[in-house]
Amino acid sequence: MTPIILLCALASFALGGFGAILGRTPAGRIIVYGGSLAVAGAALLAALVQLGLGVAPEPSVALPLGLPLIGMNFGMNDLSAVFLVITNLGAAAASLYALGYGRHEPEPWRILPFYPVFLAAMNLVLIAADAYDFLIFWELMSLASWALVMAHHEQEETRRAGIIYLLMASAGTLVLLFAFGLLAGPHGHYAFAAMRGMQRAGWIGGIVMLLALAGVGSKAGLVPLHVWLPRAHPAAPSHISALMSGVMTKVAIYAFIRIVFDLAEPAAWWWGLAVLIVGGITAVLGVLYALMEDDLKTILAYSTIENVGLIFVGLGLALAFKADGMMVAAALALTAALFHAFNHMLFKSTLFFGAGAVQHATGERALTKLGGLIHRMKMSTVPMLIAAMAIAALPPLNGFASEWLLLQAILLSPALPQFGLKLAVPAVGALVALAAAFAAACFVRLFGFAYLGKPRSAQAAAAHETDAFSRAAMIGLAALCVVAGVLPGFVIDLLAPVTQALLGAHVPSQRGLSWLTVIPVSASRSSYDPLLIFIFIAVSGSLAALALHRFGSRVIRRAAFWGCGYQGLSDASARDVASSTQYSPSGFAQPIRQVFASVVFRARDDVVMPAPGQLGPASLASSWTDPAWWAIYTPLVTTVGRIADRVNRLQFLTIRRYLAFVFLALVILLAWTALWG
Known part of the structure; x- marks a missing residue:
């Protein structure tokens, strides 16, 4: 199947050329997005055939490009196939959505040439068979995005987001370059197949793991390397935001699994501890960030940080279990992580599509300016509700299924022998539970204030439904959220070849179990019946609705709202009072803000109250700061500035001193090379 993916990537580059030529014409949008939809569909089908039929991995395909005598090498195995499914399903949905949404872009020629190149680069990262090709297409993915x-x-906000993103992406690539350099060793074996068979000291593997965690963490959004994500994702067009959040972060997760689980063997128990702690902190802080925000797309961007944290908790558990030889438990944790990566692509892409539809329909993204959209955007409200319930981990949807598997893996942790893990895993489990509760509150807040209640602005009152292409993409992904939630056993079985290849074990087969029950370890420990839960919810909900319609009062009584003591208001003033007397998004999050954000985010509320007898208005101003900025990046920038001022003197040296520096650097390099060899 590797040649098919290569042909799809080549076709994507060709579509980028069409986008550059025809970007200013309506035909350009149809050709680029329609062609991308077809190419992504073909790549998706090839990956599903590889995964579903259990096709044996093919030998790598070499192209006479790139470095002399090395060329470019590509290969596809089960791990690549899983992430190719995630990537191309998300790309197909985004392309379908963009066929409608792209009509509203004021400057489409700034998007169309780079969109298919972005898709091609992500696919080529996933099938790269050596470090050289991996880093080339990793950097191409960063530049295209x-x-x-x-x-x-x-x-101005977009330009600032672009600068921060470019700096973080370049730093991440540099760190990955060092990681691959250590894996290649002194003889420079950059092919993945050669790296797997190398014997290396244990400390090298540990350093590689930490470098990989930092390198892919800057792309995936791990705290404290997340600072670019809540700026870049909202700045991009909505279908690009969906790809960056739902798909590109999964390519980063693939990179971590490929390096740490596949190449940097053998794993030590403290690797899992480090990844667990970072993942747990990321999950809680990500959703706390989201609860503090008012911008619709920024909330979704911060929520991505939370879900990436949950995935890394699963990966950390898998590393810990693997190091102690508990391969079935490791397979369960890795399955939970991969399943949640797939689920996150589904519901987060749907939510970003919905955010784009809301922005186009109202011109607003602030929750304080929305409301009542359920009456004006009825068809697109349904997939948004399903996606919000899925990301809040409500059964029987897919978000609950993967988080339930993660919790089942956490419950197996008492068998771990290390005292540090015995303490850390339950603590991280508590963080996961806390993050799940906060996520439910976050998306009750998002959906409730955007779609329910009265319109809070004239723009929300005049909102209209989105186009048919956008609705089709949203409905398709939302339907998959339901299917993957009700039938998770089929997804778990599809992931089994990956865990078998990486760990030598897999979760017991879920096929043939009565009522499609999910039993990850054994029935005596725990089981989950999503189909029965779905039937119960559907039947009980239908009966309740029928009873209300049959026996409830059919009389509709309309009355004037309470005007806060004001009399004789005009229609416009009445609407303003009606919106202002509703519960506000900041008020909803205030209890959590008071308990957690005052310590974690240095949140403060500045209240100005007029003196007694004065008629001036009272005011409330709230502010908070990201701890990563004041604890890490601000001191770092200050230190770099000071060092730059001192190093600036070097440009005023004489030629003799420059030559002395060059000679000294050459001697050190040769000595290091000799010692390394």
Whole structure:
């Protein structure tokens, strides 16, 4: 199947050329997005055939490109196939959505040339068979996505987001370069197959794991490397935001699994501890960030950080179990992580599509300016509700299924022998439970204030439904959220070849179990019956609705709302009072803000109250700061500035001193090379 993916990537590059030529014409949008939909569909089908039929991995395909005598090497195995399914399903949905949404872009020629290149680069990262090709296409993925983020470059906020993203992406690539250099060893074996068979000291594997965690963490959004994500994702067009959040972060997760689980063997128990702690902190802080925000797309961007944290908790558990020889438990944790990566692509892409539809329909993204959209955007409200319930981990949807598997893996942790893990895993489990509760509150807040209640602005009152292409993409992904939630056993079985290849074990087969029950370890420990839960919810909900319609009062009584003591209001004033007397998004999050954000985010509320007898208005101003900025990046920038001022003197040295520096550097390099060899 590797040649098919290569042909799809080549076709994507060709579509990028069409986008550059025809970007200013309506035909360009149809050709690029329609062609991308077809190419992504073909790549998705090839990956599903590889995964579903259990096709044996093919020998790598070499192309006479790139470095002399090395060329470019590509290969596809079960791990690549899983992430190719995630990537191309998300790409197909985004392309379908963009066929309608793209009509509203003011400057489509800034998007169309780079969109298919972005898709091609992500696919080529997943099938790269050596470090050289991996890093080339990793950097191409970063540059193409940066160009897409900068599509609305006229906004100062977008330009700032682009600079931060480019810096973080470049730093991540540099760190991955060092990781691959250590894996290649002194003889420079950059092919993945050669790296797997190498014997290396244990400390090298540990350093590689930490470098991989930092390198892919800057792309995936792990705290404290997340600072670019809540700026870049909202700045991009909505279908690009969906790809960056739902798909590109999964390519980063693939990179971590490929390096740490496949190449940097053998694993030590403290690897899992480090990944667990980072993942747990990321999950809780990500959803706390989301609860503090008012912008619809920024909330979704911060929620991505939370879900990436949950995935890394699963990966950390898998590493810990693997190091102690508990391969079935490791397979369960890795399955939970992969399943949640797939689920996150489904519901987060749907939510970003919905956010784009809301922005186009109202011109607003602030929750304080929305409301009542359920009456004006009836068809697109349904998939948004399903996706919000899925990301809040409500049964029987897919978000609950993967998080339930993760919790089942956590419950197996008492068998771990290390005292540090015995303490850390339950603590991280508590963080996961806390993050799940906060996520439910976050998406009750998002959906409730955007779609329910009265419109809070004239723009929300005049909202209209989105186009048919956008609705089709949202409904398709939302339907898959339901299917993957009700039938998770089929997804778990599809992931079994990956865990078998990486760990030598897999979760017991779920096929043939009565009522499609999910039993991850054994029936005596725990089981989950999503189909029965779905039937119960559907039947009980239908009976309740029928009873209300049959026996409830049919009389509709309309009355004037309470005007806060004001009399004789005009219609416009009445609407303003009606919206202002509703519960506000900041008020909803205030209890959590008071308990957690005052310590974690240095949140503060500045209240100005007029003196007694004065008629001036009272005011409330709230502010908070990201701890990563004041604890890490601000001191780092200050230190770099000071060092740059001192190093600036070097440009005023004489030629003799420059030559002395060059000679000294050469001697050190040769000595290091000799010692390394």
